[in-house]
Amino acid sequence: MIRWLLQGIGSLVLALVLSAGVWWWWQNRTESVLLATLQAKAQALETEKQQLLQVVSRLGQSRRVADLIVTDQTTVGDQVRTTLMFVEYDRQGQPMPPRQFTIDGRIAHVEAKVIEFQQDLIVRNDPLKGHAIVLFTRVFGENQTPSQAPRIDEPGKIPAFYRGTDPQLARFEQRLWDLFWQLEQDETLRQETGVKVAVGKSVWGPFQPDTLYTLTLSPDGNLSRTSEPIRGIYRQYIETLKQKQASTQDP
Numbered sequence: 177m178i179r180w181l182l183q184g185i186g187s188l189v190l191a192l193v194l195s196a197g198v199w200w201w202w203q204n205r206t207e208s209v210l211l212a213t214l215q216a217k218a219q220a221l222e223t224e225k226q227q228l229l230q231v232v233s234r235l236g237q238s239r240r241v242a243d244l245i246v247t248d249q250t251t252v253g254d255q256v257r258t259t260l261m262f263v264e265y266d267r268q269g270q271p272m273p274p275r276q277f278t279i280d281g282r283i284a285h286v287e288a289k290v291i292e293f294q295q296d297l298i299v300r301n302d303p304l305k306g307h308a309i310v311l312f313t314r315v316f317g318e319n320q321t322p323s324q325a326p327r328i329d330e331p332g333k334i335p336a337f338y339r340g341t342d343p344q345l346a347r348f349e350q351r352l353w354d355l356f357w358q359l360e361q362d363e364t365l366r367q368e369t370g371v372k373v374a375v376g377k378s379v380w381g382p383f384q385p386d387t388l389y390t391l392t393l394s395p396d397g398n399l400s401r402t403s404e405p406i407r408g409i410y411r412q413y414i415e416t417l418k419q420k421q422a423s424t425q426d427p
Contacts (some may be wrong), residue, residue, distance in 0.1 A: 238392035238400070240265050241310055244286070245340070245410055246385045247276065256282050258317065258383055262414075277326050279317030285380040287322070291352055291359070292366065292397035304348050305370045308397035311353055313376075339360045373397070386414075404426045 199310065241264065248259040259278045263271050292306040301307065316325030352359065352369065359366055359374035379391060379401040388406045393399055406414065 188291060223304040236396070238388060238394040239267075239307065240269060241409075242286075242312065242398075243382065244270070244389040244391070245387065245414065247384050247414060249383075249385055251284070255280065255287045255319070258282060258284065258388060259317065260284060261384060262315070264312070266397075268340075276327075277315050277328070279315060279326075281317030282382050282384070283318040283380060284315055284383050285317075285322075285325075285378050286312065286315045286328075286391065287325070287376065287378045289353070289356055289374070290377045290393070290397050291356070294372045295368050295396070297370050298395050302370075303346060306393045308393055309349055309352070310393050310399065332362035384417050403418060 182222060233327075243261075243263045243265075245261050246258055246260050248257075258277060258424065259276055261274045261276055263270055263274045287360055289311045290308055291310075292308045293302070297305040298307070312328040314322065314325035314327050316322055352371070352374075355365065355369070356374050359369065359371050367373070367419055377397075377399045381398055381401060383389060385404050386406050387405050389401055391401055
């Protein structure tokens with residue numbers, strides 16, 4: 177009887193030990209699985225966060241598309257005439273040869289055609305459609321009508337400096353400029369080409385000497401103007417220009 181009782185107690189103790197071992201193994205395995213799951217979710221969230229930060233950073237990176245400075249501003253009677261030096265930048269951020277435009281007044285309007293692409297293409301940073309594009313059309317002063325405005329770029333044609341940078345990109349952009357007003361009106365065509373909107377825009381304001389005015393274009397198509405004091409190469413250019421003008425006026 178005592179032997180049977182001891183055997184029973186031994187079996188019970190063994191069962192309890194085994195149960196405890198199984199519970200301990202299950203508990204640790206569950207914790208390990210849970211920990212691994214939480215770590216995987218945390219990594220996925222961190223990856224998603226970094227991707228979102230990259231998207232936000234890219235959307236906030238406006239591209240410099242043109243610089244303007246006043247090279248001459250004279251008043252005859254009550255009329256002001258302002259000569260502007262206009263420098264465009266290509267997609268690689270390289271400045272192009274400067275051009276001069278003379279307007280009536282101190283306030284200048286710079287007009288442009290802008291093509292904005294669909295948001296998902298911008299977010300994905302599509303190589304062709306990941307950033308809005310701009311085609312400057314004309315610049316005119318406050319005392320002029322738009323019809324009197326000098327042309328900046330050839331109507332409907334992308335500037336020559338764009339055509340040599342990337343043939344595929346040049347062909348793509350040229351087609352969009354050829355279809356600009358159709359894109360403005362035809363939603364089906366916009367869907368087919370990935371265009372969100374084709375619209376005319378302008379930036380305007382007073383232009384003063386000794387100031388550098390920079391036009392920037394955001395990925396989603398916002399065209400804006402900022403200003404700062406002239407420095408560096410532009411300052412040297414203006415000084416050289418003044419010296420040349422003074423030398424030609426000497427008897």
